[in-house]
Amino acid sequence: MTLYQTVADRRTSRLSTMDIVAVVAGSLLLTASAKIQVPFYPVPMTMQTLVVIGLGLALGPVRGTAAVALYLAQGALGLPVFAGTPEKGIGLAYMTGPTGGYLAGYLPAAVLAGWLAERGWDRNAATAMLAALLAGAVIYVPGLLWLGNVVGWDKPVLAFGLYPFISGDVMKAVLAAIAFPAAWKWLSHKGIN
Known part of the structure; x- marks a missing residue:
């Protein structure tokens, strides 16, 4: 069970208004983070x-x-959701540039993180950090492959697309390792989970 499922009233497996709000809010949060x-x-x-x-x-x-899919669809339609895009956005042209593979990697990363959360990996610091690191690593597979095709394999692809980001990704995993177990602990104190 995930945090969302714990907080939301899950009496039905059908799509609810709260589900739609959560997905839209998630895409907006992703836009802000870009x-x-x-x-x-x-x-x-x-x-x-x-x-x-x-x-x-x-x-x-x-x-x-x-x-994540809604966010990518918004970007593909030309909305200015991506990092560094102008007010009107540039849609698919941006998605086929150097960051395209990383954007594609967001989908399997969300799937893996969610799958691990359903198995309780987000409830303690060690497994939450490992879940974040594994999901983050998934982003690099299509990201680096795509980057190599765009900039050319004669360039130092790992130096451009991996090495500068490792320390930041570790810090992000630490944040996840702090935030998610803390959220579960807070819910437990409130008697919600």
Whole structure:
């Protein structure tokens, strides 16, 4: 059971208004996290990976992935949801650039984080951190493969697309390891879980 399922009244398995609100709110949070960035070339460092993993951990694999998919759909339609996009956005052109593979990696990362949360990995610091690190690593697979195809394999792809982000990802995993067990503890004190 995820945090969302614990807090939401889960008397029915059908899609509820609360589910829709959670998915839309998740996509908006992901948009906000894209705007918090440290400029890097060719891929900016943002808080998106923390939010993607957090959505999976909090909402579970289905709702978390739906929030990420909605965010990607908004970007594909040209809304200015991505890091560094102008007010009108640039849609699919942005998604086929250097960050495209990382964006694609958000979907399996949310699925994995949510799947691990359903198994209780978000309830203690060690497994929450491991869940965040594993889900974060999933993002790099399509991200680095795509980046290599875009910038060319003759370039130092790992130096551009992996090494600068490792320390930030570890810090994001530490934040997840603090936040999610704390949320479960708080719910327990409130008698909710």
